[in-house]
Amino acid sequence: MNNFNLANILTVNNISIALDVLIIWLLVYRLILLVRGTKAVQLAKGIVLIFIVRIIAGFTQLHAVTYILDQIVSWSVVGIIIIFQPEIRRGLEHLGRMPMFGGRGKSIHDESVQLVKELDKAIQYMSKRRIGALITIQQETGLDDYVETGIKLDAKVTGELLINIFIPNTPLHDGAVIINKNRIAVAAAYLPLSDSNIIPKRLGTRHRAAIGISEVTDAITIVVSEETGGVTITRNGRFLLDMTQEEYLKYLNAALVPAEEERSWYQKVLDKIWKWGANR
Numbered sequence: 384m385n386n387f388n389l390a391n392i393l394t395v396n397n398i399s400i401a402l403d404v405l406i407i408w409l410l411v412y413r414l415i416l417l418v419r420g421t422k423a424v425q426l427a428k429g430i431v432l433i434f435i436v437r438i439i440a441g442f443t444q445l446h447a448v449t450y451i452l453d454q455i456v457s458w459s460v461v462g463i464i465i466i467f468q469p470e471i472r473r474g475l476e477h478l479g480r481m482p483m484f485g486g487r488g489k490s491i492h493d494e495s496v497q498l499v500k501e502l503d504k505a506i507q508y509m510s511k512r513r514i515g516a517l518i519t520i521q522q523e524t525g526l527d528d529y530v531e532t533g534i535k536l537d538a539k540v541t542g543e544l545l546i547n548i549f550i551p552n553t554p555l556h557d558g559a560v561i562i563n564k565n566r567i568a569v570a571a572a573y574l575p576l577s578d579s580n581i582i583p584k585r586l587g588t589r590h591r592a593a594i595g596i597s598e599v600t601d602a603i604t605i606v607v608s609e610e611t612g613g614v615t616i617t618r619n620g621r622f623l624l625d626m627t628q629e630e631y632l633k634y635l636n637a638a639l640v641p642a643e644e645e646r647s648w649y650q651k652v653l654d655k656i657w658k659w660g661a662n663r
């Protein structure tokens with residue numbers, strides 16, 4: 384009965400199996416976050432379907448179907464790399480920006496502080512003058528489907544540019560600005576409208592669009608109301624209405640600015656190894 388032995392469970396083999404599962408789980412999780420909200424999801428569903436049919440065909444000994452599906456599967460590796468190229472590139476860029484790869488953590492922090500500063504400049508200006516604005520900041524989920532609907536800018540985020548975009552009766556003012564990786568990807572983008580019935584009636588389509596995008600992605604969206612000048616932030620289907628400057632700055636800093644690096648011991652060791660390698 385009493386044969387429970389921790390040493391038997393914590394074998395190198397078991398630990399490596401657990402690590403294996405954990406790493407795969409993390410990779411799949413990050414992949415899902417990356418492709419959520421993009422057309423890649425439909426493609427992923429198709430791939431899963433092919434795999435299911437392949438397994439069934441294997442069990443039921445449908446040799447011709449198995450052969451064809453095997454060919455498709457082996458060629459689809461090349462296809463996947465081509466089709467998912469933007470997502471793969473984004474993922475690798477993300478990896479490359481990790482602090483241990485060249486210690487760029489500080490500059491990501493500084494860039495985010497600057498982003499919040501520029502957003503604040505624009506929000507203050509537009510709020511005081513009742514210039515309506517809709518700004519969506521991409522997080523983990525890809526926003527490619529919505530970026531496609533806008534007019535490409537790929538410009539540095541500055542308060543002045545944001546203000547200029549939303550000046551009424553100018554070509555870019557209608558729709559949303561989408562910010563990705565601290566750059567304005569597009570202006571005049573169309574966001575999905577929420578059909579939630581908890582949204583106050585006084586809020587129109589600009590706010591519905593901001594809540595809509597927050598329901599289907601993890602993006603953070605800022606709305607400046609044309610009617611009241613009120614500032615609203617939406618995220619994960621929730622909205623914070625009529626925020627003061629202090630409130631939205633606190634929110635944006637917490638959500639967008641990574642903490643100044645408090646490097647753990649293993650990160651310090653990795654940094655040292657990386658720098659040692661780079662200096663050779």
Ligand SMILES: Nc1ncnc2c1ncn2[C@@H]1O[C@H](COP(=O)(O)OP(=O)(O)OP(=O)(O)O)[C@@H](O)[C@H]1O
Pocket residue numbers: 515516517556557558559572573574575576585586587588589590591592607608609610611
């Ligand atoms: N689906 C959408 N995607 C992006 N922008 C949108 C969308 N729907 C509306 N807008 C923007 O919102 C503007 C209309 O705002 P509307 O007055 O209906 O909204 P509101 O929530 O009442 O905001 P406000 O308080 O600023 O008036 C449009 O001119 C357009 O710029």
